[in-house]
Every structure is written in C-alpha cells, then in structure tokens.
Amino acid sequence: MNLRKENILIVDDDIDILELLQRHLQAMDYHTYKAVSVKEALFILKDTFIDLIITDIQMPEIDGLQLLKFANEHYPEIPKLVVTGYPSIEATLEVIKSGATDYLTKPFTKAELKEAIEKALTQNTFRKKTKSTPTTSDKYPYSDMVGESxxxxxxxxxxxxxxxxxxxxxxxxxxxxxxxxxxxxxxxxxxxxxxxxxxxxxxxxxxxxxxxxxxxxxxxxxxxxxxxxxxxxxxxxxxxxxxxxxxxxxxxxxxxxxxxxxxxxxxxxxxxxxxxxxxxxxxxxxxxxxxxxxxxxxxxxxxxxxxxxxxxxxPLRERKSDIAILTEKFLRKYGIEFKDRLLRISPEALKVLERYNWPGNIRELENIIQRAVIMADGSIEVKDLPDFLKYQIEFSDNGLRPLIDIEKEYIQRVLAHTKGNKTRAAEILGIDRKTLREKLK
Ligand SMILES: Nc1ncnc2c1ncn2[C@@H]1O[C@H](COP(=O)(O)OP(=O)(O)OP(=O)(O)O)[C@@H](O)[C@H]1O
Ligand SMILES: [Mg+2]
Known part of the structure; x- marks a missing residue:
C-alpha cells in the first residue's frame, strides 16, 4: 500500500454503491474505510485518522446531514464530499450550510469522482493553513453561539x-x-x-x-x-x-x-x-x-x-445589545462565503437593525445579513437592508397607523418567515388556523 495516499471514509447504506466507490478509490490508490450507517461511521472516526469523508444523505435511522454536522463540530478539518441520488435545491443548501465541500449526484463518472476528491483534499490543506486566524469562536466557548447581554x-x-x-x-x-x-x-x-x-x-x-x-x-x-x-x-x-x-x-x-x-x-x-x-x-x-x-x-x-x-x-428584542456582535458574526460568516472577505456595516445601518423588533429573532437577523452581504457593493449601508426594516423607523418617528395595517403587515411577515406554512404561522401568532384564514381573507 502506498503510504502517501489518504484515508477515505465512505458512508452509504447501499452496499452496491459502497463497493463501487471502494473499487474506484482503490484504483486511485486511496485507502478506504466503509460504513453502512452513520453509527458505524462514528466508530471509525473515533479510532482512525480520516482525511476525507464521502457520504450519502438519505439513509435510514440517522441521515448523512447529521453525520456532516457531527463531523463539522468534532473534526472541522476533515473535508466532506456528499454523494446522493436525490438532488434537490433544499438538500443542496443544507449541505452547503453544513460545510460539505462538494456535492456529487449519482450516477457519476469515475473522472467526476476523481476530480471532486482532489478538490476536496486540496481544500483541506488550505483550511489547515488558514486555521490560525483568530475567530469569534476563540472568544466564545460555545462554538457558534455568541452574545454578551x-x-x-x-x-x-x-x-x-x-x-x-x-x-x-x-x-x-x-x-x-x-x-x-x-x-x-x-x-x-x-x-x-x-x-x-x-x-x-x-x-x-x-x-x-x-x-x-x-x-x-x-x-x-x-x-x-x-x-x-x-x-x-x-x-x-x-x-x-x-x-x-x-x-x-x-x-x-x-x-x-x-x-x-x-x-x-x-x-x-x-x-x-x-x-x-x-x-x-x-x-x-x-x-x-x-x-x-x-x-x-x-x-x-x-x-x-x-x-x-x-x-x-x-427573544432578540429583549437582548438588543447582542445585535451588534451577532451582526459581526454573520458578516464574517457570509462575507467569507459570498465575497471572500470581511465586510463592515455602517453605524446608520446598524442603528436600523437595533431599532427593529425582530419577530423572527436571530434567524431573521441572520437571513437579513446574508441578503445584505449579497446585495452590498462594499460595506453594508441602510440601502442594502429590506424596506420593512426602514418603515419601522418611519413609523416610530412620525406616525400613527391603523392597527389593521400593522396586523396585515405583520401576518405577511410571519408567513414569509414560515415560507407560507399557515399552521406554523398560526402557532407563532398564537391564533388558530381558522382565525388566520379569516384574517387572510
Ligand atoms: N447566540 C447565537 N449566536 C449566533 N448564532 C445564533 C445564536 N442563536 C441562534 N443563532 C443562529 O440563528 C439560527 C436559528 O437558531 P436555532 O435553529 O437554534 O433556533 P430555534 O430556536 O431552534 O428555532 P426554531 O424554533 O424555529 O426551530 C441558526 O442559524 C443559529 O445558528
Ligand atoms: Mg429549532
């Protein structure tokens, strides 16, 4: 066996795929470990030095996303490659969010596999090199969770x-x-x-x-x-x-x-x-x-x-002093993901964020920062924030509006947050579905 070659852990509940992958990988001189379930994969990860995880997403019991999450928390330096038979936009997003480096759809050719593996492994050395830059997580012991309020x-x-x-x-x-x-x-x-x-x-x-x-x-x-x-x-x-x-x-x-x-x-x-x-x-x-x-x-x-x-x-509205630090965290995260650099926010834009009431809490803040990072040219300005955040200022500055308007606007916002799921929206609003349906009429 060639000692220079990396250890690759392959996880799939389909034995045929496992063996196919193993044959391909061995032909490329990689050393392989096979697991038919996430649980088995966890055992191997505990005892073995693994350089790359290749996993399926849809598996009975515990799915591949759970494995990716686990591996990201315990072994952030190991690159991950996802192979799946069911490509969907939503699944892809989840995978990207979970930190998988690449995404391969079955069936794939041997050449596609080879390319994806090489790409994932080079990303690994890149990560090792950049690891020493201090991040907010050094300051905060709870991995991704920040706050000072x-x-x-x-x-x-x-x-x-x-x-x-x-x-x-x-x-x-x-x-x-x-x-x-x-x-x-x-x-x-x-x-x-x-x-x-x-x-x-x-x-x-x-x-x-x-x-x-x-x-x-x-x-x-x-x-x-x-x-x-x-x-x-x-x-x-x-x-x-x-x-x-x-x-x-x-x-x-x-x-x-x-x-x-x-x-x-x-x-x-x-x-x-x-x-x-x-x-x-x-x-x-x-x-x-x-x-x-x-x-x-x-x-x-x-x-x-x-x-x-x-x-x-x-709720976020009861700890508004955390908005600045959360914003900084999300700017770092999405700045690196979408623009390859750290972005700043103008004091005016931050003020807009701090005045808003955040019915969708930190998730809503995160989504808004993500959108702003994509929209902004340089640093985040007031113009990069969605209009409804700004209206809130107009409202508090100069005007009284009928309750029904505000109710309508708020219901729409909750619905947008639940992506149109009325049951969820009714739950958040604290009313039953029937009442919500009537209000929507
Ligand atoms: N203190 C925090 N620091 C940084 N990010 C946070 C913090 N709290 C929440 N987030 C982020 O906000 C988003 C929502 O968090 P999470 O999914 O834990 O909320 P939840 O209360 O479980 O929501 P739901 O009730 O809708 O399931 C996640 O993307 C999470 O990473
Ligand atoms: Mg939750």
Missing amino acids: EAFKKVTNIIERVKDNKATVIVTGESGTGKELVARAIHYSGKFSREPFIAVNCAAIPENLQEAELFGYMKGAFTGATENRNGFFQAAKGGTLFLDEIGTASLAVQTKLLRALQEKEITRVGSQKIEKVDIRIIAATNANLRNEIKNNTFREDLFYRLTVVEINVP
Whole structure:
C-alpha cells in the first residue's frame, strides 16, 4: 500500500454503491474505510485518522446531514464530499450550510469522482493553513453561539451547570431564538462531547412512526418491519438525544419517554425486552406546553419531568445589545462565503437593525445579513437592508397607523418567515388556523 495516499471514509447504506466507490478509490490508490450507517461511521472516526469523508444523505435511522454536522463540530478539518441520488435545491443548501465541500449526484463518472476528491483534499490543506486566524469562536466557548447581554449570560450560566451531567433539560423560546444551538452548546462544551449528539425533530416524523423511529423495533412488529432496527435512543447511546418540537410527540411516545426518564429504560416496538438507556435528553419547544396539557395532548407528569431544568432563550428584542456582535458574526460568516472577505456595516445601518423588533429573532437577523452581504457593493449601508426594516423607523418617528395595517403587515411577515406554512404561522401568532384564514381573507 502506498503510504502517501489518504484515508477515505465512505458512508452509504447501499452496499452496491459502497463497493463501487471502494473499487474506484482503490484504483486511485486511496485507502478506504466503509460504513453502512452513520453509527458505524462514528466508530471509525473515533479510532482512525480520516482525511476525507464521502457520504450519502438519505439513509435510514440517522441521515448523512447529521453525520456532516457531527463531523463539522468534532473534526472541522476533515473535508466532506456528499454523494446522493436525490438532488434537490433544499438538500443542496443544507449541505452547503453544513460545510460539505462538494456535492456529487449519482450516477457519476469515475473522472467526476476523481476530480471532486482532489478538490476536496486540496481544500483541506488550505483550511489547515488558514486555521490560525483568530475567530469569534476563540472568544466564545460555545462554538457558534455568541452574545454578551445579561439575558444571554443567564442562558450560558445554566449551560455551565448542566453540561457535565446528564440532567434532563428543556429549552424553550420563540422560533429562531437559538434553541437548537443551546442544545448543541450543552453537548459539545461538556464532558460527553465525544459521544454522539443526535437531533430529532418530532414534528418531522409522522405520528404513527414516531415510536419505532425513536425506540427501535423488532422484525415483524408491524407491516414493513422486515428486520430489527435501532432507534434514535440506541443511536444516541452515551451521548445526547435532542428532541425538538417535543409538543408534537405522540401520546404513545410521551408514555415511553416518561419511562425512559424515570426508570432509564426503554423497550423496542414489538419487544418485551427491557433495555437500559444511558443518555441525556434535551427537549425543545416553542409551543406553550401548559396549553397542550389543558387540551390533553401533552402529559402533565412528563411536563414536570422535563421542566426540572428549563432554559428559556430570550427573544432578540429583549437582548438588543447582542445585535451588534451577532451582526459581526454573520458578516464574517457570509462575507467569507459570498465575497471572500470581511465586510463592515455602517453605524446608520446598524442603528436600523437595533431599532427593529425582530419577530423572527436571530434567524431573521441572520437571513437579513446574508441578503445584505449579497446585495452590498462594499460595506453594508441602510440601502442594502429590506424596506420593512426602514418603515419601522418611519413609523416610530412620525406616525400613527391603523392597527389593521400593522396586523396585515405583520401576518405577511410571519408567513414569509414560515415560507407560507399557515399552521406554523398560526402557532407563532398564537391564533388558530381558522382565525388566520379569516384574517387572510
Ligand atoms: N447566540 C447565537 N449566536 C449566533 N448564532 C445564533 C445564536 N442563536 C441562534 N443563532 C443562529 O440563528 C439560527 C436559528 O437558531 P436555532 O435553529 O437554534 O433556533 P430555534 O430556536 O431552534 O428555532 P426554531 O424554533 O424555529 O426551530 C441558526 O442559524 C443559529 O445558528
Ligand atoms: Mg429549532
């Protein structure tokens, strides 16, 4: 074997693809490691010096995006290459955001593969060279999370207290305030950071599949269960399971979850056998669970179990002193991504940002900075910001407007934020769908 050649980890649930890739790579003299699941890949990453990860996106149990996120946090210097059979714009965006260097669509030719690998590997040496420039993350221990306000410090104080133990935590707060980031900060700043962090969005799993996805199942447990399968609980073993939008968990899942929290044990669907679980659970919600208890859609006993430690992430409008530092962070991020350099913002433009109310919180700020970076010629000026931010100034300076106008404008903004999803919009607005529909008329 040629020692100069790099170690490449290939991850795909399709054995045929794995073997095809391996044949190609060996022909190019690379040393290969194969994994048929993300879990297997994690084990290899722990024990092996890997120079490049090539992964599929769509895989059962844990998908490739989770692997990319994990690898970006633990092994940021390893380049990643994504191969997938399902190209879609949305998936591509997610991949780019997750830091994958390139994207290859199946079927691909050997030459395309070779080119993509060489490109990814040279990017690696580039990264190593530029790594020593100080970034905001040196100043802030919680990877990507920045803030200096009192309200933000309250959040980091609790993170400090929970990061090294396995106490259950619930993270609450409006949409876009950074709940998922808080969960990641707890995991990655604590002493279990080398163990898996698995994020599951309960709202994204159909109710009838939730139990099987979370707790695993036995062959024959239901139609379609053709083999024994691990769930997210088994996958997160030793680490953290992040249950996002916990308010949408089915009642069957809630019952099992309560048992997992109280007795530290679970059973797979279709099995009587008790399995001990050793994981930390972090749940998150932007819904008011107390209302859901009243409606009998959320178990009260589970609520009390989950809320022993609650981290309430404050909305951006209550920590406006963080706007400048967040803006600086996003300018750095998108400046480098889109313009290859650091951009500045004029004091006037920053003032506009600081006056605005931020119903979509940090996510909205991030989107606006991203857009401004793309629109701006040099530094970010007031003209590079969307009009509705500026109207807000006009409004506060010189005029009173009828409530209905403001309501209309606000509903449209929330709808834009949820990309037209009315259920989500109604949730944010705190009204039911029917009322929203009437208002839209
Ligand atoms: N303190 C922070 N510093 C830097 N970036 C942040 C911070 N908080 C949030 N962000 C960024 O804002 C965006 C939204 O954060 P996140 O997804 O964690 O919000 P969320 O509360 O989970 O939202 P939702 O309820 O809609 O799921 C992400 O891109 C995240 O990186
Ligand atoms: Mg979230």
